[in-house]
Amino acid sequence: MKRINRENYLSILKNFKDQQIIKVLTGIRRCGKSTLLEMFGDYLKENGVEEKQIISINFENADYEELQDRKKLYEYIKARLVIGKKTYVFLDEIQNVPEFEKTVDSLFINKDVDLYITGSNAYLLSSELATLLTGRYIETKMLPLSFKEYMLAFEDKTDISRKFRDYLRYSSFPQAVELYKVNPENINMFLDGIYNTVLFKDVMQRKGITDKNVLERVTKYLYDNIGNRTSMKSISDNIEGIEKNSSYNTISNYVDSLIDSYLVFKANRYDIKGKEFLKTQEKYYAVDIGLRYYMLGQGSGRDMGHILENVVYLELLRRGYEVYIGKYDDLEVDFVAKKPENTIYYQVALTTRGEGKEDNKILNRELTPLKKINDNYPKYILTLDDDLDADFDGIKKINVLDWLLEERDSSY
Numbered sequence: 001m002k003r004i005n006r007e008n009y010l011s012i013l014k015n016f017k018d019q020q021i022i023k024v025l026t027g028i029r030r031c032g033k034s035t036l037l038e039m040f041g042d043y044l045k046e047n048g049v050e051e052k053q054i055i056s057i058n059f060e061n062a063d064y065e066e067l068q069d070r071k072k073l074y075e076y077i078k079a080r081l082v083i084g085k086k087t088y089v090f091l092d093e094i095q096n097v098p099e100f101e102k103t104v105d106s107l108f109i110n111k112d113v114d115l116y117i118t119g120s121n122a123y124l125l126s127s128e129l130a131t132l133l134t135g136r137y138i139e140t141k142m143l144p145l146s147f148k149e150y151m152l153a154f155e156d157k158t159d160i161s162r163k164f165r166d167y168l169r170y171s172s173f174p175q176a177v178e179l180y181k182v183n184p185e186n187i188n189m190f191l192d193g194i195y196n197t198v199l200f201k202d203v204m205q206r207k208g209i210t211d212k213n214v215l216e217r218v219t220k221y222l223y224d225n226i227g228n229r230t231s232m233k234s235i236s237d238n239i240e241g242i243e244k245n246s247s248y249n250t251i252s253n254y255v256d257s258l259i260d261s262y263l264v265f266k267a268n269r270y271d272i273k274g275k276e277f278l279k280t281q282e283k284y285y286a287v288d289i290g291l292r293y294y295m296l297g298q299g300s301g302r303d304m305g306h307i308l309e310n311v312v313y314l315e316l317l318r319r320g321y322e323v324y325i326g327k328y329d330d331l332e333v334d335f336v337a338k339k340p341e342n343t344i345y346y347q348v349a350l351t352t353r354g355e356g357k358e359d360n361k362i363l364n365r366e367l368t369p370l371k372k373i374n375d376n377y378p379k380y381i382l383t384l385d386d387d388l389d390a391d392f393d394g395i396k397k398i399n400v401l402d403w404l405l406e407e408r409d410s411s412y
Helices: 007-016 033-046 062-068 070-080 100-108 127-132 147-151 160-169 174-182 184-207 212-224 232-238 248-260 289-296 298-302 304-318 361-372 400-405
Strands: 022-026 054-058 087-092 113-119 137-141 264-271 276-286 322-328 331-339 342-348 379-383 390-392 395-399
Touching: 007 022, 007 033, 007 137, 022 033, 033 054, 033 087, 033 113, 054 062, 054 070, 062 070, 070 100, 087 100, 100 113, 147 160, 147 400, 160 289, 160 400, 174 184, 184 212, 184 248, 184 289, 212 232, 212 248, 212 264, 212 276, 212 289, 232 248, 248 264, 264 304, 276 289, 276 304, 276 322, 289 298, 289 304, 298 304, 304 322, 304 331, 304 342, 304 400, 322 361, 331 361, 342 361, 361 379, 361 395, 379 400, 395 400
Parallel strands: 022 113, 022 137, 054 087, 087 113, 264 322, 342 379, 379 395
Antiparallel strands: 264 276, 322 331, 331 342, 390 395
């Protein structure tokens, strides 16, 4: 299978190579964490590291089942350390090892060990581990392929609009791209495997949830309502099989479990005018639109406005932003993207064009909340319109595919 260059993630590992800090990769199963470690291993060998200096263990592989005992794991690694040289230790899907944090801590204190661990559940950085390793790790959150990475899989770079539709329909998981080239009909079987493994291993087993039917209904409800304001009450009120009097805590536990497994992402709301974070009416987004098609069927593609919003949300996460839903009085800004040194505001719309008397109505609807924001941070409208970029008193309208492919100023 052709390996797609994930340079954004790979550069992080390169930058922290040999530093006395644990490199943690988290993300949904099959998003590319194991392949990234393979790529990094190749990079090490290309730069003078010997094969024996790399210890790589994938705990999803039955060959390493006996090493799921943390003491045996430690002795196995200790016996293979290269004396007098740096040994690079890759522990893939480490959450399968009970009390793995004790082994990680023991390895960390060895100055000749450079440690990299991955996990498919937020449990990896639960309070216990985070407390144990405070200040001693950096976390890189991996997602499936960006559209720019997806395009790297194809030699033919033409017909970008069609490729974008296929990117949405046939999934952004790396292996799905290879399946697409052979037979797109096989992709649903692949996605079914991911979905059921995540639901069973990373949600039900990890959290002790026994009612799979209700869990699936909650998942489908969130996937069906991407980009809509959602509350625990609205979930309870709209899903068959959940008692109407189910406690807030029960529904919240289901949702938190889906977030911890990286199937779902939550965007909280931010009051731009009052400069405060709000605790109600958050929005949820899917990790992969192809997975949403698999779960909800072909009809789910009609909601293209929210699908595009979902894509932009994930891309902002990839670019290292904290992302919120903006509120200004009674108006909404789709995304407030924050970094310590910068804030950017985004509106996302399929088009800002109307017909006849409606010609400027959609455009004005998108511009109005941005115009009310009284600061000097950049403001953008992202659309699928193919006309030239426009500027409305400093608010820039740009084509979302250009933005996704980063064919223009990197500040976008």
